[in-house]
Amino acid sequence: MIKKLKKSPKVAVCLRCGGHGRILGKDGSQQVCPQCEGSGRCVVSCEMLLNIEPFKPYDKK
Numbered sequence: 001m002i003k004k005l006k007k008s009p010k011v012a013v014c015l016r017c018g019g020h021g022r023i024l025g026k027d028g029s030q031q032v033c034p035q036c037e038g039s040g041r042c043v044v045s046c047e048m049l050l051n052i053e054p055f056k057p058y059d060k061k
């Protein structure tokens with residue numbers, strides 16, 4: 001059977017920029033963080049599909 005797990009969205013500090021909203025670009029200049037778009041926080045949610053099957057070691061044909 002397939003079981004669906006869902007976590008409701010949560011506001012968390014953006015890990016990519018550490019909550020500053022800006023990151024250092026390749027050329028050393030400050031850029032707006034693409035993950036939080038400058039707000040320093042992100043909404044994180046999660047969805048998982050679990051496939052659960054019975055374990056039958058003696059059920060060989």
Ligand SMILES: [Zn+2]
Binds near residue numbers: 016037038
């Ligand atoms: Zn960010």
